[in-house]
Amino acid sequence: MSAASLFQARGLVKRFGGLLATDHVDLAVEKGEIHALIGPNGAGKSTLVNLISGLLPLDGGSLSLDGVELTGLAPHQRVRAGLSRCFQVTSVFGHDTVLDNLLLAAQAHAGSSFRFLSRRSAEKELMDTALALAETVDLAGALHRIAGTLPHGAQRKLDVALALAARPRLLLLDEPMAGMGPEDSLQMVALIEKLRAQTAILLIEHDMDAVFQLADRVSVLDYGRVLASGDVDYIKGHPEVQAVYLGTDTET
């Protein structure tokens, strides 16, 4: 973990009453890297994502992205600083069309939203950004569908597209493959592989095939602590990791 890491989390602590949900977690993500975070249910993965994105306040520790201190910033300020996230439970605007979803995401990062009288539909640049986002996640053919009526896999892609509108330098993906069939999972893996060129990624995922296929580095979280961190082979061979997480299902 050099000082030049793109993203650094140092000594993150979160307590819920007497429970130490996040126990002095250090984490770094390098430029262009996909860093996977795995761990059994209840290990504190979602808590960690919420601490990093700012939805939960930290009880200790600090965060920085590209040299910018994120620790005290509100969630929307962290997004502006280049840290964008997706949600484990798909979080799109279900009553609006795919296009309206993308326009809303594009608007957040192109000029002020405190414009009260001019029609947004007249803004061509927003439209271009939205269409480009749709292309990226392969939803250009579904622009006028109501987002809530799309199949699960397509909604997850839309969720990713919303996060991409921020042109993030670090993208947090919270279990992007959750609830997906094999076909959709393959597409999502391909999408994440494609995004590698645009942004560093912190990937929280249960699907081990996907993790071992995508990750440059893997950290294992257990009881709120980082149990081990290293490349895929190191994690696969780590005895403690096998004991707590991979269990008898280890594929070698």
Add this chain to the structure above:
Amino acid sequence: MTQSERIAPSATVPARRFDAAGILPWAVFALLAAVPLIAPHFGLEYYVGFVRHMLIVAIAATSLNVILGYGGMVALGHAGFVGVGAYAAVALVEAGVGSAWLAWGGALAAGAVFAALTGAVSLRTRGVYFLMITLAFAQMLYYLAVSLRTYGGDDGYGLYTPLSLGWLDGVHGDVFYWVVLALAALVFALASRLAVSRFGHALMGIRDNETRMAALGYPVYRIKLAAFTGAGALAGLAGGLLASHNAFVSPSLMHWTESATLLVMVVLGGRGRRWGAPLGVAIWYTLAEVLKINTEYWHWPLGLMLLLVVFLAPRGVAALFERRRGEG
């Protein structure tokens, strides 16, 4: 990409250039503008004042629709803003201001300031807590007004000298009616435009999914506070107009039942819909008026009719019309 070229036009250019929806506001405006000219011929002078009152309430309801309908903020203190505006206008008149425009401007500013201050606190809460805290602020105002001896306390306070409308004075006996109509139309146009603006889209996004909006990078709190302040300003303006209309103010303007009535009117008309607020106000006042003519116990049938509407048009009367147009 050829794909983007194919898709963009249908999405940017409004699909309907010329249809009933475009003429409707102008038709309604013309009809309302004609009321003071036509009504006297049928001995219905009373209804000029009646419609004027409805137009003023429609301004307040439209401002509530911005925060309730577009913003999803269920506030139960909107009459507080109206009251602040009314008392601000009275205070200005008491201080020697003779111009209606100044008094109403003061009402608007007072509504904005009060909304900004209370919004800064109450918007840190959500749902039922938000409802309760907005109610609490309005109730504080109510009791403050009750205890204000200078302005008559519980008995209220009369405005005996009519305010000056500047060069409009003496143009016509009903010039105040047209001024109110113009202001109501302006507020309606503003709210309609807001709904398709960047700010409106952001506000509706917050209504639908606040967490996601923050994760998209939107300053959620600031956007809500701006909407709340703007709505407070317009409700304050309505209060100032109401003080002129009644030539009288009293604490009952701010009673929580007034806030509830505004809420009911907006929900009845269709929250978050362009015509929701004016339609709700029109239906409410017309029903109440018709029933009052026929029975002293008009609350009963009014309640029953409202129940009926809620069951038949849960998304408001305006939503019914939209669906019908969609089918046609």
